[in-house]
Amino acid sequence: MIEALFSYDFLQNAFLSGLIIGVIAPMIGLFIVVRRLALIADALSHVSLAGIAGSLYLSQQVVFFAGLNPVYLGMAAAVGGSLLIERLRRVYRNFEELAIPIILSAGIGFGAIFISLAKGFGSDLVGYLFGSVSAVSRQDLTVVAVLAAAVLVFIYLFYKELFTLSFDTDYSRASGLNGGWIQILFMVMTALVIGASMRIVGILLVSSLMTLPVASAIQVAKSFRSAMVLSVILGETSVIAGLVAAFYLDIAPGGTIVVTAILILLAVLGGKRLLGLRHPEAEEEAA
Amino acid sequence: MQGSLVKLTDVSFSYGSSAVLKDITFTVNPGEFWALIGPNGSGKSTLIKLLLGLLKPSRGTVELFGKPAGDPDRKERIGYVSQKSASFNSGFPATVLEVVKSGLTVKRGLFRRFTEDDSKAARRALQAVGMEDFTGRNIGELSGGQQQRVFIARALAAEPELLIMDEPTVGIDQQNSASFYSMLEELNREHGIAIILVSHEIDLVTDLASHVACLNHTMHFHGGRRDFAKLGDRDLSKWYGHPVRLIHQKEGGGSDD
Ligand SMILES: Nc1ncnc2c1ncn2[C@@H]1O[C@H](COP(=O)(O)OP(=O)(O)OP(=O)(O)O)[C@@H](O)[C@H]1O
Ligand SMILES: [Mg+2]
Numbered sequence: 001m002i003e004a005l006f007s008y009d010f011l012q013n014a015f016l017s018g019l020i021i022g023v024i025a026p027m028i029g030l031f032i033v034v035r036r037l038a039l040i041a042d043a044l045s046h047v048s049l050a051g052i053a054g055s056l057y058l059s060q061q062v063v064f065f066a067g068l069n070p071v072y073l074g075m076a077a078a079v080g081g082s083l084l085i086e087r088l089r090r091v092y093r094n095f096e097e098l099a100i101p102i103i104l105s106a107g108i109g110f111g112a113i114f115i116s117l118a119k120g121f122g123s124d125l126v127g128y129l130f131g132s133v134s135a136v137s138r139q140d141l142t143v144v145a146v147l148a149a150a151v152l153v154f155i156y157l158f159y160k161e162l163f164t165l166s167f168d169t170d171y172s173r174a175s176g177l178n179g180g181w182i183q184i185l186f187m188v189m190t191a192l193v194i195g196a197s198m199r200i201v202g203i204l205l206v207s208s209l210m211t212l213p214v215a216s217a218i219q220v221a222k223s224f225r226s227a228m229v230l231s232v233i234l235g236e237t238s239v240i241a242g243l244v245a246a247f248y249l250d251i252a253p254g255g256t257i258v259v260t261a262i263l264i265l266l267a268v269l270g271g272k273r274l275l276g277l278r279h280p281e282a283e284e285e286a287a
Numbered sequence: 288m289q290g291s292l293v294k295l296t297d298v299s300f301s302y303g304s305s306a307v308l309k310d311i312t313f314t315v316n317p318g319e320f321w322a323l324i325g326p327n328g329s330g331k332s333t334l335i336k337l338l339l340g341l342l343k344p345s346r347g348t349v350e351l352f353g354k355p356a357g358d359p360d361r362k363e364r365i366g367y368v369s370q371k372s373a374s375f376n377s378g379f380p381a382t383v384l385e386v387v388k389s390g391l392t393v394k395r396g397l398f399r400r401f402t403e404d405d406s407k408a409a410r411r412a413l414q415a416v417g418m419e420d421f422t423g424r425n426i427g428e429l430s431g432g433q434q435q436r437v438f439i440a441r442a443l444a445a446e447p448e449l450l451i452m453d454e455p456t457v458g459i460d461q462q463n464s465a466s467f468y469s470m471l472e473e474l475n476r477e478h479g480i481a482i483i484l485v486s487h488e489i490d491l492v493t494d495l496a497s498h499v500a501c502l503n504h505t506m507h508f509h510g511g512r513r514d515f516a517k518l519g520d521r522d523l524s525k526w527y528g529h530p531v532r533l534i535h536q537k538e539g540g541g542s543d544d
Contacts, residue, residue, distance in 0.1 A: 157398055158397075159400070160388075160392045160401060161392055161397070163392075164392040167379060168375060168389070170341055170369055171367060171369065171389075171441070173341055173357075174339040174340075174341060174365060174367035174369075175364070175365060175366075175367060175390065175445070176361045176362070176363075176364070177392055177393050178359035180359070217380070218378060218380045221380045222382055222424070223380065223382040223385055223423075223425075224380050224381045224382075224385050226380070
């Protein structure tokens with residue numbers, strides 16, 4: 001495999017993209033998980049499905065779209081969806097949690113319409129749904145790298161605000177932290193991470209890469225900082241192991257990456273039980 | 288001379304169709320220490336949320352530091368301990384120090400990272416509530432009272448100009464609660480920090496505070512502690528809607544200023 005990595009450009013592209021999203025997906029995912037908004041990642045990835053399917057369909061109809069990378073429209077849809085969720089959450093305060101399923105359903109609905117209209121686009125679509133080792137172009141890699149840089153800068157600059165808002169929204173507002181636009185930026189960043197990750201892990205599994213490593217990390221991490229570091233380490237482990245397995249088995253990497261992340265989570269949960277390290281929530285349940 | 292810190296004018300509020308507060312006018316000036324009392328469900332927490340800008344009044348105006356409450360560009364610092372602060376997500380991966388430092392986020396300002404000074408300020412605040420040995424502990428692994436003390440430290444860390452605390456000592460043992468109250472007294476007297484304290488420990492807080500506000504959907508009384516001390520249990524019982532007996536520890540002998 002190492003030789004193949006040197007001799008095939010596409011493999012290099014896939015691996016480098018994988019390494020990058022292995023960092024940013026769990027990082028953004030940590031903020032999502034601690035705020036119990038894991039469904040947002042799902043909703044946005046399904047919205048990007050509508051964008052991708054729309055782009056693939058249009059590429060059969062309009063010459064312009066034939067030359068356009070579907071990832072762009074997918075990402076644009078996710079960003080649009082993220083802004084819409086924020087808007088809905090504000091307008092229907094009492095039905096905050098409804099905003100997410102509404103957007104999620106809209107994403108699947110439009111996705112299904114475009115897919116049926118196009119009368120199927122076979123392997124192309126499967127690549128977007130479950131990821132692909134061979135479909136990542138140099139251009140895709142560049143896009144992923146640029147997006148990742150934006151996400152990392154965002155987290156670096158707003159780390160303390162993001163932590164404060166995630167831990168206690170009421171306190172943040174009372175203390176004078178104007179979280180409105182930071183929240184909107186955060187949603188856009190989430191959409192960008194989804195856009196960057198979908199080539200490798202696939203639309204259906206992006207949210208798993210954002211949440212599973214985090215779920216494992218917060219089982220053992222005491223501090224937020226260590227939770228972030230651990231999430232990234234476990235995310236990278238899943239991506240690398242998953243990509244290697246996908247290469248040898250010649251299957252879509254999304255599945256192998258996510259299954260690796262699940263195995264890690266099970267191992268962490270099992271290990272904790274064995275060592276008697278228990279989570280406060282577990283103690284409460286036992287009490 | 289600085290204007291009032293908090294100013295509510297003819298404020299009414301209802302959750303949906305159920306009216307909770309009616310025609311509240313209430314002012315807090317610099318240096319004042321207010322005890323806000325009233326029975327369960329009388330609207331104390333609601334009033335606090337209104338004056339912090341967390342809720343919008345149905346009628347009337349709420350001003351904080353001379354600007355409409357909820358003004359996103361407020362620079363003045365407020366330390367807030369909410370009534371249910373211990374009901375956060377208990378699996379949250381954060382240490383005590385990280386939580387207390389989050390009280391310094393606004394003070395440090397956008398685009399700046401925490402410094403060593405911030406960690407020191409957080410440790411000082413933890414020391415003030417006797418939690419300095421817990422800095423590295425996970426917040427979810429502390430007892431309820433310990434968590435509450437951490438949230439008090441978070442409110443103190445930024446050296447606020449106004450402290451707003453909604454039943455801060457619930458769940459805190461007697462000794463720590465006593466030292467907490469004497470710390471409040473000191474913050475108010477020595478450092479001139481204005482305080483609004485919601486509590487059901489009526490005897491205690493109406494002796495401690497310089498001013499008392501008695502709320503039960505409307506503001507039945509607000510004024511200096513001495514005037515409050517002149518009231519009889521009859522008035523209080525009427526406002527509370529059930530018998531209330533006060534034992535004034537410092538009656539007559541209290542030094543007001
Ligand atoms: N989020 C809410 N939605 C609807 N009604 C509410 C809400 N919060 C409070 N209320 C109602 O408003 C009234 C006042 O509540 P509030 O919490 O302000 O009382 P309180 O004086 O703080 O009481 P306590 O001493 O128990 O803390 C109560 O009747 C309560 O049922
Ligand atoms: Mg209350």
